[in-house]
Amino acid sequence: MTKTELLRNVNAAIDKRASEIIGLGETIRRHPELGFKEFKTARLVEDTMRSIGLAPKGGLAITGVRADAAGRAGDGPTFALLGELDGLVVAGHPEGDPTTGAAHACGHNAQVAALLGAAMGLLDAQALDALSGRLVFFAVPAEEYGDIEWRVAQARSGKLEFLGGKPELLRLGHFDDVDLAMMIHLTSRPEDGKTGVPASNNGCLVKTIRYVGRASHAGGAPHLGVNALYAAQIGLAAVNAIRETFRDEDTIRVHPIITHGGSQVNVIPAEVRLETYVRGRTVDAILDAQKKVDRAFKAGALALGARVEIETLPGYMPMTCDATMARHHEANAARLVGAEHYRQIGHRTGSTDMGDLSMVMPILHPYVGGAVGSGHGADFKIVDLQLAYVMNAKALAAMAVDMLADGAAGARDVLKTAKPPMTREQYLTFQRGLARRETFEG
Numbered sequence: 001m002t003k004t005e006l007l008r009n010v011n012a013a014i015d016k017r018a019s020e021i022i023g024l025g026e027t028i029r030r031h032p033e034l035g036f037k038e039f040k041t042a043r044l045v046e047d048t049m050r051s052i053g054l055a056p057k058g059g060l061a062i063t064g065v066r067a068d069a070a071g072r073a074g075d076g077p078t079f080a081l082l083g084e085l086d087g088l089v090v091a092g093h094p095e096g097d098p099t100t101g102a103a104h105a106c107g108h109n110a111q112v113a114a115l116l117g118a119a120m121g122l123l124d125a126q127a128l129d130a131l132s133g134r135l136v137f138f139a140v141p142a143e144e145y146g147d148i149e150w151r152v153a154q155a156r157s158g159k160l161e162f163l164g165g166k167p168e169l170l171r172l173g174h175f176d177d178v179d180l181a182m183m184i185h186l187t188s189r190p191e192d193g194k195t196g197v198p199a200s201n202n203g204c205l206v207k208t209i210r211y212v213g214r215a216s217h218a219g220g221a222p223h224l225g226v227n228a229l230y231a232a233q234i235g236l237a238a239v240n241a242i243r244e245t246f247r248d249e250d251t252i253r254v255h256p257i258i259t260h261g262g263s264q265v266n267v268i269p270a271e272v273r274l275e276t277y278v279r280g281r282t283v284d285a286i287l288d289a290q291k292k293v294d295r296a297f298k299a300g301a302l303a304l305g306a307r308v309e310i311e312t313l314p315g316y317m318p319m320t321c322d323a324t325m326a327r328h329h330e331a332n333a334a335r336l337v338g339a340e341h342y343r344q345i346g347h348r349t350g351s352t353d354m355g356d357l358s359m360v361m362p363i364l365h366p367y368v369g370g371a372v373g374s375g376h377g378a379d380f381k382i383v384d385l386q387l388a389y390v391m392n393a394k395a396l397a398a399m400a401v402d403m404l405a406d407g408a409a410g411a412r413d414v415l416k417t418a419k420p421p422m423t424r425e426q427y428l429t430f431q432r433g434l435a436r437r438e439t440f441e442g
């Protein structure tokens, strides 16, 4: 069978399952869960994988699910297709879970549906007969880096080390036997076309900031207190003042939130907690910006005579997409949605833990349309079910064929030219080296 025939058969198999794939995506959308807590979604993934003849292994980095399928045409590299399981809390989202607030406000539900759809198409069409090497279908937890206090508590009790899904899976060795990987994220930006590949994405560091003051009677004895909230306000104002020192080309993003602002209104706040990311295009830019951010937060403590504790947590590495894989996706996009709807997307200022994988192996992280509204907004909505779920599945499956057909020539070609900047050990050492706790007495 030629590659073209194989692709045609896989696409036909996906079309046959289209309503099932859409149904999976919509079911997951209606049952959003937060990172490392995606138990229902993981169960649905496991059950679906089993129903199509895969043998999934669950509970990886708490909720990850991985199923391997060996090609029957010979040895070769291992190519992983990924889908992210988690949602995130977006205030006012109409489909937010009433208990947790979780919502699928950037379309991870479509990633999982597409991952399962790609597996269905490849298995139904018996594509493995013509593929060499191995495919891994991997539903991964916790891409959204939030819910930080809970995750830090998990880390303190030994259940996690890194607070994002892919870094944790890397640490645990679940990517040790994977040579290259791909996932497709949804986009609601019209300028991204129906599908496109970004040149790069920002990386980030994550910080928790705790101001400690002294409680006192807010009416009777405010002079005896040290107001941690005012210290935090000055810290936030100082962060805003340093923004003009960031170079445009470093695409720094600092966006703190207050997670605890005081105990009750008639008490001078003795404890205020904040969280922030420090994002940037390069590791050097992030490290430079975070020094300024730390200094700004200390200014608040100094002004009020409060104490500030700054904990720096490893975040996500900047992401670079593999150029060879990007060319394959572009060709597939031309076939699936028309060349006029493909976009080469420049640098994006969000962050993803696909960046961490990109440090150690060639990866591809295209975007697919079909959504409207604002990513991470209450109005984010999937409106083109065919594009978001079904075409998405076809694009993943097409890359599996591209990489592993013809004796895995495609994957071998990628691996020959790709130069990931770090070994897995170097990556883990680097991330661990970022973790820091600092206390400043103002």
Ligand SMILES: [Zn+2]
Pocket (backbone or CB within 6 Å): 105, 106, 144, 376
């Ligand atoms: Zn997101």
Ligand SMILES: [Zn+2]
Pocket (backbone or CB within 6 Å): 106, 107, 108, 143, 185
């Ligand atoms: Zn996302």
